[in-house]
Amino acid sequence: MDRLLITGYSGFVGGHLLNALDESCEINLLGRSAAPKCDKYLEANIDPSSDYSSVLQSVDVVVHIAARVHVMSETAANPLEEFREVNTAGTLNLAKQAVKAGVKRFVFVSSIKVNGESTTGRAAFSSTDKPDPEDPYGISKAEAESQLLALGKETGLQIVIIRPPLVYGEGVKANFASLMALVNKGLPLPFRAINCNRRSLVSVYNLVDLIKVCITHPKAVGQIFLVSDDEDVSTAQMVAMMAKVQGKSNFTIPIPLWCFRILGKILSKEHVVDRLIGSLQVDISHTKNTLGWCPPYSIEHGFKLACKQQR
Known part of the structure; x- marks a missing residue:
């Protein structure tokens, strides 16, 4: 039986992973908050200098989910360096110590932002695309991927990279949760x-x-594996599904797209508008073909569980 070390276990994805693992799994945890029942736990940051040796002993696989994520009101003088400190240098520090401890495999949960921000007017992102990150978070993740793959070739550490797009489900926060709350209130949405x-x-x-x-x-x-529900949707379809799973009427108004673009320019929020009216598609054929894997749950299943928090 493999012993796992999981980082980011107190976060959204990490918490769900812990709940989904078989109780017979041997699990070590690395994080910054009180740990649930596990074999070993270390309270520490992901950074270039921390010592993780105590929780890497006898570990076969590291699942690295912890990261410095998007900061809505960024105050750092140099945001890129702040992201690199954790997501690049911190990740490589953990991976190098994993090599010394005899860890076999390092599963790195990265981000589709390594590919870019939008597929409007182009084909879906694929695992073979040249990285084209546009923000500090995506850049730091792309650099971590590159350095991990080089470390794997040098040392034999088995590197596996997963790039998810927007992740949702029970406990989701940020824009997805805000939109579900608006739909739940029955407000007319444009x-x-x-x-x-x-x-x-x-x-x-x-x-x-x-x-x-x-x-x-x-x-x-x-x-490198891209992942999705394999059911791409428009913004209008997304809102309609949110209404359906919450038992609400789909009260939406057909505002022309040019209105959104003008408003985005006026408010200097073009990037927000692009996420709303633009496309971001991922091609997961490499993931399915290589692993013989298909998403076991429908998009409606995920929406139903995500709406629990609105009740």
Whole structure:
């Protein structure tokens, strides 16, 4: 039986992964908050200098989920360096110590932001695309991926990289939760005309299932896997599904797309508008073909569980 070290276990994805693991699994945890029942626990930050040796002993696989994520009101003088401190240098520090401890495999949960921000007017992102990150978070993740793959070639550490798009499910926060709350209130929303874009999402249940496969699958080694529910939706379809699973009427108004673009320019929020009316699709054929994996849960299943918090 493999012994796992999981980072980010107190976060959204990490918490769901812990709940989904078989009780017979031996689990070590690395984090910054009180640990649930586990074999070993270390309270520490992910950074370039911390010593993780106490929780890496006898570990076979590291599942690295912890990261410095998006900060809505960024105050750092140099945001890129702040992201690199944790997501790049901190990740490499953990991986190098994993090599010294004899760890076999390092599963790194990265981000689709390594590929870029939008697929509007182009084909879906694929695992073979040249990285094209646009923000400090995506850049730090891309650099971590590159350095991990180089470390794997140098040392034999089995590197597996997973790039999820927006992840949702019970306990989700940020924009997805805010939109579900608006739909739940029955307010008229101006999204009916946003019906030609396509967004790839992944429920935390499908993402966790893929992580579990990547922990042991022999063909996962050295691979980059994109993941989604394999059911891309428009913004209008997303809102309609949110209404359906919450038992609400789909009260939406067909505001022309040019209105959103003008408003975005006026408010200097073009990037927000692009996420709303633009596309971001991922091609998961490499993931399915390499691992023999398909998302076990439908997008409606994920939406139903995500809406629990609105009740």
